[in-house]
Each structure stands twice: as structure tokens, then as C-alpha cells.
Amino acid sequence: MDSQNKTLVIEVANQYVHGLIFERIPEGSFFFRAHHKMPTSASTGDMVRAMKQYYESEYNSVEVVDDRQSRISQITDSLSSYGTSVSIRIDSKETIVAVSTYGRNRQTKSLPYGWGAGVGDVISIGGVEKFNTWFDITGAGNKTHQFDVIGRRIQYPMLSAGKGSESALSAVLFAILSAVSSEVQVQVTNTGLQEVQHSVNRVVLSGEIFSQEGNLEEYIFSIIDGLELDGVWQILLDSNNVLSSLSYIVPDTLYDVGELGLELQGTLVTLSHRQKWFEDLGEIVFDFGLSEPMVLSARTGEVVVVPVSGDQTGDMVFTVNREVEVKGYSPNSDIRGGRLGVLVDMRGRPIKSYFQDKSYARQYRKWVSNL
Amino acid sequence: MITYAKRYYQKDVIYRFNRLVGLQSDIKVSVGDEVSPETIVATSWRRAGFRTFNIAQMFGVDVSQVSNTLVKTIGTRVYSGEVLARKKQLFGLREQVFKSPMNGIFISFDPDSGRITMQYLPEEQKAIAGVFGKILEIQPDKFVGIDAAVNTIHSTISFGIQREGSLVEIGYKDIPLQADQFTAGHEGKIVFGGSGITLDALYKALSVGVQAVVTGGVHYEDFLRLTGSKGRFENVGISLLAIEGYGMSEISSVVYDMLKESTQQRVFFEPEDSMLIMPASRTASLGTNRVKEWREFRSVANGDSVRILHNDYYAQHGIVKSLDVKNELVSVVLRDGIEIVVPVTDLEIII
Numbered sequence: 001m002d003s004q005n006k007t008l009v010i011e012v013a014n015q016y017v018h019g020l021i022f023e024r025i026p027e028g029s030f031f032f033r034a035h036h037k038m039p040t041s042a043s044t045g046d047m048v049r050a051m052k053q054y055y056e057s058e059y060n061s062v063e064v065v066d067d068r069q070s071r072i073s074q075i076t077d078s079l080s081s082y083g084t085s086v087s088i089r090i091d092s093k094e095t096i097v098a099v100s101t102y103g104r105n106r107q108t109k110s111l112p113y114g115w116g117a118g119v120g121d122v123i124s125i126g127g128v129e130k131f132n133t134w135f136d137i138t139g140a141g142n143k144t145h146q147f148d149v150i151g152r153r154i155q156y157p158m159l160s161a162g163k164g165s166e167s168a169l170s171a172v173l174f175a176i177l178s179a180v181s182s183e184v185q186v187q188v189t190n191t192g193l194q195e196v197q198h199s200v201n202r203v204v205l206s207g208e209i210f211s212q213e214g215n216l217e218e219y220i221f222s223i224i225d226g227l228e229l230d231g232v233w234q235i236l237l238d239s240n241n242v243l244s245s246l247s248y249i250v251p252d253t254l255y256d257v258g259e260l261g262l263e264l265q266g267t268l269v270t271l272s273h274r275q276k277w278f279e280d281l282g283e284i285v286f287d288f289g290l291s292e293p294m295v296l297s298a299r300t301g302e303v304v305v306v307p308v309s310g311d312q313t314g315d316m317v318f319t320v321n322r323e324v325e326v327k328g329y330s331p332n333s334d335i336r337g338g339r340l341g342v343l344v345d346m347r348g349r350p351i352k353s354y355f356q357d358k359s360y361a362r363q364y365r366k367w368v369s370n371l
Numbered sequence: 372m373i374t375y376a377k378r379y380y381q382k383d384v385i386y387r388f389n390r391l392v393g394l395q396s397d398i399k400v401s402v403g404d405e406v407s408p409e410t411i412v413a414t415s416w417r418r419a420g421f422r423t424f425n426i427a428q429m430f431g432v433d434v435s436q437v438s439n440t441l442v443k444t445i446g447t448r449v450y451s452g453e454v455l456a457r458k459k460q461l462f463g464l465r466e467q468v469f470k471s472p473m474n475g476i477f478i479s480f481d482p483d484s485g486r487i488t489m490q491y492l493p494e495e496q497k498a499i500a501g502v503f504g505k506i507l508e509i510q511p512d513k514f515v516g517i518d519a520a521v522n523t524i525h526s527t528i529s530f531g532i533q534r535e536g537s538l539v540e541i542g543y544k545d546i547p548l549q550a551d552q553f554t555a556g557h558e559g560k561i562v563f564g565g566s567g568i569t570l571d572a573l574y575k576a577l578s579v580g581v582q583a584v585v586t587g588g589v590h591y592e593d594f595l596r597l598t599g600s601k602g603r604f605e606n607v608g609i610s611l612l613a614i615e616g617y618g619m620s621e622i623s624s625v626v627y628d629m630l631k632e633s634t635q636q637r638v639f640f641e642p643e644d645s646m647l648i649m650p651a652s653r654t655a656s657l658g659t660n661r662v663k664e665w666r667e668f669r670s671v672a673n674g675d676s677v678r679i680l681h682n683d684y685y686a687q688h689g690i691v692k693s694l695d696v697k698n699e700l701v702s703v704v705l706r707d708g709i710e711i712v713v714p715v716t717d718l719e720i721i722i
Contacts, residue, residue, distance in 0.1 A: 039373050039716070041668035128595055144590050149682060151591025151617035155527060156375060156680050158716035164682040 006033070008059035009245035010051045011068070012044045015092035015116060015157050015208060018241045019051040020261070021059060022249045030249045032261035034058075035211075035240045039158055063248040073098040073108040074247040076204075079257070083201040083328070086186050086227070088177070089243050090207035092116030092157040095176055097184050107184050113176045115169075115208060116157025119150060122175045130178070131171045138221070139361035140167035161209035166218035169209055173219055177226025188231035188328030200334040201231065204262060206238030217371040220265065220340070221364065230272055230349050231327030232335065235265045264310040266338035270345040271318075272325045277301025277357060281320050281346060288314030288337075296344065298324075301359070303367040304344045308337030340371050372699055375680070376669035376720035379614075379626050381523045383651045384662040387507065388521065388639070389514040391533060392498055393417070398509055406500035408637065408650050412515045416493040422473065427485025429469055430458045434485035440469075441487070447477050449489065456487075501535065501637050502650040520651040522633070524626055525665035528589065528617065529645040530603045531610025536561040536582040538638045538649075540631065545621050548586055550575035557581045561638055561647075563630045567619035568611070570596060576609055583610035583640045585630065585647060588686075591617040603642070610640050612647060620686035623678075669720050677703055681717040688721070 005024040010017065021034040036054055040047060048064055065071055072087050076098040079085040089096045093114040099106045112121045123131070131150070135143045149168035153159055161169055180186070188201050205223060210216065216237065223235060240261035250260065258264060271281060281298035288294075288308050296304060298320055308314070313336045318326055335342060348354055357363075392398070396415040400406060426441075427434045440456040443449055449471045456469040475489040500517060508516035539557060541564040542548045548565035550572045558580035567588035568576075576584055589611060598605060614622045622630070629649075639648040646665070671677070675691040689703040692710065699715045 039668055041373055123595065128592065144592055145618075147592040147595070148590055148618040151528075151594065152680065152682075152685070155616055156716070156719070158375070159680055160714040160717050162681075162714070162717075 004060060006059040007061045007063060007249055008052070008055055009063045009065065009248050010048050011065040011241070011244045012040060012047050013068075013091050013244075014040060014094060014114075016040055016241075017047040017051055018245070019055060020240065020242055020245050021055065022245075022260075024249075029259065031259050032240060032242060035242070035261070037241065063245075065244050065248075068244045069096050069098075069108055069110050071244050071247045072096050073100075073105050075243065075250065076100045076108075077103050077105055078247070078250055079202050079204065082334075083199045084188050085201070086184075086203045087243060088180060088203070088205055088207075089238075090114060090173075090176060090205070091118075092208075093118040095180060097180050099184055099186065109184055111180065111183060113179055114157075115172060116153055118176075119154050119172055122172065122179060125179055126175050130175055133355060134171040134174050134222075135167070137355050137360045138167065138170065138364050140171070146171065158208075161212045166215050170218045170222040173209075173222040174226040177223060181227045186227045186229070188233070199328070199330060199332060200234055201328055202234045202236060202257075203227065203229065204236045204238060204243060206241065206243040208241075210237040211239050211241050216265075217340070217368055220343075220371060221367065224268060224343075224345065225351050228349070228351060229268055230270050232270075232329045232333050233268045234334070234336070234338075235268055236262045237265055239263045258310065264336070264338035266305075266310075266340040266343055267335050268343045268345060269316065269326060269329065269335070270347075270349065271298060271320065272327060272349045273300065273321070273323050273346075274348055274353075275300050275321075275323065277347075277354070277359065277363075281324055283319045284344065285317040285319075286314055286342070287317075288312050298344075298346055300346055300348060301354075301357075301363060302346045303370065304346070305341050305370050306337070306344065307341040309341075310336055310338045312337050314342075343371075372671050372694060372696060372701070372715040373668050374671055374715045374718060374720065376667050376722050377527075377678070378525055378663065378665045378722045379623055380525065380629055381662055381665070384521060384523065384660050385504075386519050386521045386523065386648065386662040388502060388504065388517045388519040388641075388648060390498055390500065390517060391514050392512065393496065394512045396498070396512060398511060398515065400500075400506050400509070400515065402506050402509060404506045405504070406506060406517065407503050407653070408499065408501050410500040411497050412500050412506075412517075413498045415496045415498075417496045418491070418493050421478075421488055421490050422475075423486050423488045424455075424469065425484065425486050426456050426469060430456070430467055432458065432485075434483065437485040438480070438482060441480065443477050445477055445480060448475075448492070449477050450474050499637075501639060502648070503653050519648075520653075521662070522629070522649045522651050523662060523665075524585075524612075524614070524629060524647040524649070526585070526612035526614050526645050526647070528594065528613040529611060529640070529642060530594065530597060530605075531583065531640070532604065532606045532642055534561065534582040534610045534640040535637060537635055538563060538630065538633050540564050540634055544627060547619055548572045548576075548584070553579050553581060555579055561585065561640065563622075563627075566621045567613065569593060573597070573609065573611065577607070581609055583612065585612045585614065585622075587613065587615045587620045587622045588618045589613040590619075610642065612640065612645070615686045618685060623688070667722075669722070671701060671715060671718070671720055676721040677701075677718045678721055679703065679705070679711070679713065679718050681711075681713045684711060684713075 080100040242261035392413040502519035504519035563585035689705040
């Protein structure tokens, strides 16, 4: 690999050391080029040396992530020039969360929750029952086995997130994000600017399981329900573990997150209401520039996926009951698809008030299979 | 490719072993002394508590009559079998007696309830070294530090405080331990066996006075219910070592054989290092190999003996056949001949 204009950014996390190569192209933008990880098995100095050795002469400058909390805070500001952005980096025993609105940091916190040793702290605040509730509403079989899978991650945090782990990990993710949302305000902010700007709210999830192969669909509802997302949100997964490193190579506003290694899953649009399930809400028209607009009959208790790509942007027109609210939506909102598409969530809010609904588990499997 | 590595056991190694001693203990050794397993390192007197007996109920008399039945006065030392109370019936032709079931002191009588209270006599406690070694440090009322020659077994999961007792086998190697397998004969013992233990069985073990259970696994859900706010070092009256971790799994054969060889020996559970300590032979006591970290990271290689951590084959053992460095995958032949391919971090090298 040509080393010209390439920067190696090294992040020493408490589970892995990540080495990322970014390349500056003549127009001035950066492109994400490569990612390599190594278990954090020695001192920071040794791990940095090992990563440099791995990439040998493939770069011409090096940055080592110093203060992850500040770095995540900075990049979150850059992600939110036209709305609210939330970045959440979940490591083995630490979760860093940053919230920015319109380019200004509102809150940054480090919480003692994680996939590995940090699971213990999540359980201590939520109790075993929180996990049991999640297993019940998602219809996960054999709870005892699911708990064993969680316990093993405490012992072996680098375990792959592959087949058979999804239910347990989705429960851990839900518990971590529930804890995050109880400590940090995650909501769209309406300043009126949406009317004149190309507004977008973003939530970026970063952490080891998002960079591994597996059924990422299993984690979408943990994200939406854990954070209790309400309104219009783009959901991005950091499949290359770039989040902590981006502030070194992106000094200003980001325009194309995909080029930097973040993967857009799609846009979540929630129809906020407090009605019972399986009742008519009205009609939604989607216009994504296809041959003809798509018309959706809106019903409570449903999650509908419109499979459009991240390159496709469109408009939505809501003809719905007066009680229904779509927070943060304006005709100028940046509604686009992604790996999954546009997710229209008509389950109602607050979502946790619907967890006791007897049909939740059956519906959950249907929603996941729709993704 | 780097991944987890573990030592199941270490033989003939030197371990800094702190024998805990009670408050006001009389230390019987000095720094520099050489000790053997039976050497008494400290003695102390233990007050074992009280017992109450309802004489009115036992004799079937009104509480006001109880004082007339007592034949000992408050403050008297009473030995097991001595008569404490006597009730005459049928004009003195028959009598009913209450004999003390314990050595103790008659300390009180409550005329309102008809109950008497006995305090156990203080018992002399003798703390033995339990191992061959040399006294390195003495902290009165806290511990006697011994550089000990030991064999160790390392447990993936453990719970509880330092325990000791003679080692006894229980149950079957490949079946979880059942509550009815624990009997009064296990009181004061450290028992080993089974592919795991449930909460019910563990509570039964606790009720019969087992010191610690060494088994294959424990469900994480049960482990969470067992641990209180103080975490895994809490004293709930019993300690637990789950050699293979969470879930039910047979104890590795090599460890099981080692446990069997140590049956009836006095062994110790060290919670800080999650291990079982067994005294090494006298000939090994002069060795210089110190105990090593039992968990570390290592680079995997063909021919390595490994334990699988992946959910589908958890705790199965095998041999590394080949490596796919680019994709960080490892091909392993399990003991039953099946070949599987797993991510490198889904296995643990057995050192």
C-alpha cells in the first residue's frame, strides 16, 4: 500500500487495540482504508509499537488516541451540525456517551458498563429481572443458557458475537442503553431550524459486536428501545471501530459518514402515540423518487421497513390522527435508507409501557424478520 | 494470533500462603521456622454461642413450675449428659429428667417463658500449617504468611471466603450434583464432583455444613442469586469453585484425577487467586518454582491443546490442526474426532 497521505490512528481500548488507516484524497476529504485489531495483552507502549509494526510502511503519519472521552465528544459535535447527535462507544468495561446539538456538546459521560467486566455493573443497577423482561418480550428461549452466555463474556470479553449469542447480547445491549438513557438525555431538539436546514439527528453505536459478522438485526430493537428513541433518527453502526479516531482526521463538519467507515443502517421514524395496539392511525406516503409514491396504512403496534438504500433520500407525508406526533420531522428532514432502509415505528411511546402487552414477543419476532 | 491461555493446575510450586488466625490467637511459630502440614501455627479460644431449651414445654408443666425443676444454679459449668432439670411424677415414684446435650455454662433462666440458656464452653482452636514451607511473616490477630510448597488447581469461577477441609469425592463426574447427595457426613469437608451444581443443591450443602464445593460449573443466573452486594468474596457460609465456568461441564480429566489423588488430604480454597491449594510432597518443598499467573494471553500454534469457548462446543477440548491467520480462524480437532473452525478468540490454550 502506498504510504502517501495516509494516517495511522491507534486506539488502545480495554479489550482491543485498533489500528486504522485513513487516506486524504486530493480534494481534501479523508477515506477510511483499513482496520486491524489486536487483543490488549500488553502495556500501551508495547501495543502501539506492535500496531506500527503490523502496518510497517503503509502510513506517513501516526496519531495515538489519548483521551477517548474528549475525542468522542469532538467528533459528535461534528456529526450534529444540523440536529442532535448521540455517540455511544461500548467497550469491555466502559461506555462513553456524548450528546451534541447543532455542533455543541451537551453532555459527555463515561459509565462503568460494558460487554465484558462491565456487565456486572449493568446487572447490579438493573437486576436479573431487567434481563428476564427482555428475554420474555423478545421470546428468547432457555433463559438459563442466555445467562450463561452473558456470564462467559465477563470471563472472556473477546468472545465472538456469532451464532447463538445474539439474544444474550441484545439483552446486554438493551440493559446498557437503558442505563445510558437514564443518565443522559437522548431526544431530538426542536429549535425551528429544521424548517430551513437539511436537518438530521444521528445516533452512532460503536463497539466490538457491531464490527463482527452476525445478525445485526437482532440489536436494532435493543438500540431503539434501550435508548427509547422517539422522532426521526439516522442509526449508524461503527462497523470498523473508527469513532474514537475520527476527530484526528476530520477537523470540521462531516458530510459523508460512509466514507469514514460508519455504516448507515437507515432512518428511524417513530409515530408517537399512546393508543392500544392494532388500531388504525391513518396513512403515510413515501416518495423516494421511484416510479410512484408508496402508500402505507398506519396501524399501531407495527414496525414497517421500507427497503431503500443510503443513497436514496425522500419525503414522507403523514395523514394521521391528531394524537399522533412525529417528533423532529419537517419536510426538510434528511430521510434516507441504509443497510436496512427506513424503519417506521408505530408501536407508541413510551415504548416500555407496551412491554407488558401479551402479543409483544410474537410481534417482536415479526418486526425482526421484517428487517 | 493471540488468544486466551490458562493453566488448569500447577504442581510443586511455591506459593505465598496466608493462614488466617483469629483475634487474640497465640502464635506458636516464628519467622524463619520450617513447618510441615501438621505443625500448629496458632491456637485460640473460640466462643461458640448459645442454645436455649424450653423446659416448660419439654416437661409439659406450667412456666411457674419450671424453677422447681432446675437442679443446677445459674453460672454453673455443665457437661454433656449431666442432669439440668428434674420433674417428679406419681408422688415421686417416677421422674422425668432433662440432660444437657452439650458442654457449657448455665447462664440464664427466663421465668416468663420457662426457657433456660446454655453457653457453649470455649473451645481451643488449633490452626495447623497445612503445608510444607517456611514462615515468612507474622501479623498477630490476622495471618501467618508461609512460603508454601503446594499443588494448585485453578478455577474459572469461584465464590466465597477462604476455606479449608479434608477433600471428599461426591456424586458422578458427568452429572450435576443433587441436593440428596449431601449428607451430615460432609460436614466440615471440601467436596468435589459433578458437572455442576444448582442453587438448591448448594443450599443443601450449606445446610449440612460443607465448607466448599468443587465442581464443573454453575449457571450464571444461580451465581448472581448467590452473590450479594459484596460480590464474589461475600461469606454466605459456603464457598464454590466452578472449574470450567458458567454452565454445566465435566471437570477436565487431568484436574479430576488430581483431585482424586488428593482425597482425604486437608486442602484450602484461596478466593483471591480463585484456586484450590493442596500440600505438595516434602521433597518438593525445597523447589524454587513460584506459582505463575494462571490466565494470560498467548500466540496460538498448530498442535496446541485448547479448550473451546464458543457456545456450541463450550468447554470441549481439542488440538489445533491449522490456522487461517488472514481471517483469524482456527481449525480444531475435538476429542471425539469432529473438526471445527472457530474464531481465534473463541478458544483458550491449555498451558
